[in-house]
Amino acid sequence: MSPQRDELPNLELTEDDIAFRDEARAWLAANVPAEPLPSMDTADGFRAHQEWEARLAAARWSVVSWPQEYGGRGASMVQWVLFEEEYYRAGAPGRVSQNGIFLLSPTIYEFGTKEQQDRWLPSMATGEVIWAQAWSEPESGSDLASLRSTATRDDSRGGWVLNGQKTWSSRASYAHRGFGLFRSDPDSTRHHGLTYLTFPLDADGLLVRPIAQLDGEAGFAELFFDDVFVPDADVLGEPGQGWAVAMSTTGSERGLSLRSPGRFCAAADRLTALWRSHGAPTAFRDRVVDAWLGAEAYRLYTWGTVTGLVTGRSIGFASSANKVFWSELDVALHETALDLQGPEGERFSPWTDGYLFSLSGPIYAGTNEIQRNIVAERILGLPREPRGAGA
Numbered sequence: 235m236s237p238q239r240d241e242l243p244n245l246e247l248t249e250d251d252i253a254f255r256d257e258a259r260a261w262l263a264a265n266v267p268a269e270p271l272p273s274m275d276t277a278d279g280f281r282a283h284q285e286w287e288a289r290l291a292a293a294r295w296s297v298v299s300w301p302q303e304y305g306g307r308g309a310s311m312v313q314w315v316l317f318e319e320e321y322y323r324a325g326a327p328g329r330v331s332q333n334g335i336f337l338l339s340p341t342i343y344e345f346g347t348k349e350q351q352d353r354w355l356p357s358m359a360t361g362e363v364i365w366a367q368a369w370s371e372p373e374s375g376s377d378l379a380s381l382r383s384t385a386t387r388d389d390s391r392g393g394w395v396l397n398g399q400k401t402w403s404s405r406a407s408y409a410h411r412g413f414g415l416f417r418s419d420p421d422s423t424r425h426h427g428l429t430y431l432t433f434p435l436d437a438d439g440l441l442v443r444p445i446a447q448l449d450g451e452a453g454f455a456e457l458f459f460d461d462v463f464v465p466d467a468d469v470l471g472e473p474g475q476g477w478a479v480a481m482s483t484t485g486s487e488r489g490l491s492l493r494s495p496g497r498f499c500a501a502a503d504r505l506t507a508l509w510r511s512h513g514a515p516t517a518f519r520d521r522v523v524d525a526w527l528g529a530e531a532y533r534l535y536t537w538g539t540v541t542g543l544v545t546g547r548s549i550g551f552a553s554s555a556n557k558v559f560w561s562e563l564d565v566a567l568h569e570t571a572l573d574l575q576g577p578e579g580e581r582f583s584p585w586t587d588g589y590l591f592s593l594s595g596p597i598y599a600g601t602n603e604i605q606r607n608i609v610a611e612r613i614l615g616l617p618r619e620p621r622g623a624g625a
């Protein structure tokens with residue numbers, strides 16, 4: 235008997251929503267590959283995931299909430315989250331295009347010109363062009379506003395010349411285009427005088443050097459810019475206003491947290507099945523129950539957020555509490571699965587892969603220490619921690 239996740243309190247699904255969910259469920263059941271694809275952090279796996287993106291796009295399941303003209307279905311937020319639940323429930327492949335589709339595209343819709351939308355969105359939807367986020371620098375991670383890479387004006391060519399270094403750029407080893415923040419006013423400090431630029435990853439003067447992850451695969455790259463020219467047409471938003479544009483992208487990471495309840499529910503269901511297949515040992519009962527409850531609590535909380543958003547509320551700083559919750563849940567859930575398997579849990583498997591990836595959850599999308607600062611200071615109103623000069 236599997237846990238029932240079909241009932242949603244306080245949220246009326248319309249007939250259209252139910253038809254949409256059923257159509258998605260049927261398509262996924264017929265199309266999700268029977269065998270997991272190879273890791274998208276390998277050259278072969280990256281290609282296999284791009285092919286999957288093309289297949290999703292051909293059936294218009296790649297960007298369901300986008301307008302039809304760019305390959306979407308104009309789906310509502312409720313339908314989008316329903317789709318994501320179905321996606322994870324079906325065990326469908328990870329989205330190699332996620333930095334573009336879930337982080338960058340909302341920013342392109344908000345700040346991009348019509349010409350940029352026409353030029354960038356269709357190939358993003360089909361997975362033909364995969365985008366990498368190039369924000370972090372060796373000395374600027376949590377404190378992004380301390381970034382030092384520069385964009386220098388070149389009026390004669392009508393554009394900007396980029397210099398500096400970015401790091402921890404996911405999948406940049408294989409991706410096609412990047413987006414990042416650069417200091418365009420040399421006299422500016424902190425959040426001022428920044429410009430949001432996009433660039434091809436094979437541009438002249440740009441060196442992409444892969445960095446191996448914990449599992450040995452080139453999941454990241456560092457980028458070295460040596461006089462890389464970017465035309466004005468590839469600036470997103472107003473020059474000098476990059477921080478505001480970037481905050482729109484950061485806000486879109488909430489989109490990822492709206493996507494994820496399906497991810498944790500699916501993992502908790504797999505953990506429950508694993509526990510049963512090991513004879514349901516009572517020693518692990520409470521940890522399995524906690525994982526299932528955590529996933530369910532997170533799912534209900536997320537649907538509460540969706541209900542709020544469709545009635546005009548915003549997520550605000552609560553997303554920081556959310557982020558700490560899901561990332562810690564993911565680690566605990568995978569640790570339980572490995573412990574439950576005993577020595578068998580030492581062998582490579584989807585569980586070990588999931589465990590290694592879960593360890594990065596408290597780091598990416600803003601570290602949990604930073605999220606706790608936000609909760610302490612902005613939600614609980616506790617005193618601010620001492621900041622360094624200029625912060």
Ligand SMILES: Cc1cc2nc3c(=O)[nH]c(=O)nc-3n(C[C@H](O)[C@H](O)[C@H](O)COP(=O)(O)OP(=O)(O)OC[C@H]3O[C@@H](n4cnc5c(N)ncnc54)[C@H](O)[C@@H]3O)c2cc1C
Pocket residue numbers: 366367368369370371372373374375376377401402403404405594597598599600601602603604607
């Ligand atoms: C899986 C994964 C994928 C990533 N993908 C990308 C990507 O695609 N593009 C990209 O640009 N970046 C990416 N990153 C980088 C990520 O954004 C940074 O690792 C993150 O912002 C933290 O920055 P840092 O590593 O420089 O650590 P630091 O900022 O140097 O922090 C080091 C430690 O100090 C703590 N700390 C720092 N300041 C404070 C403070 N004020 N109070 C309390 N504690 C503090 C941090 O929480 C952390 O524990 C990725 C990271 C991971 C793990």
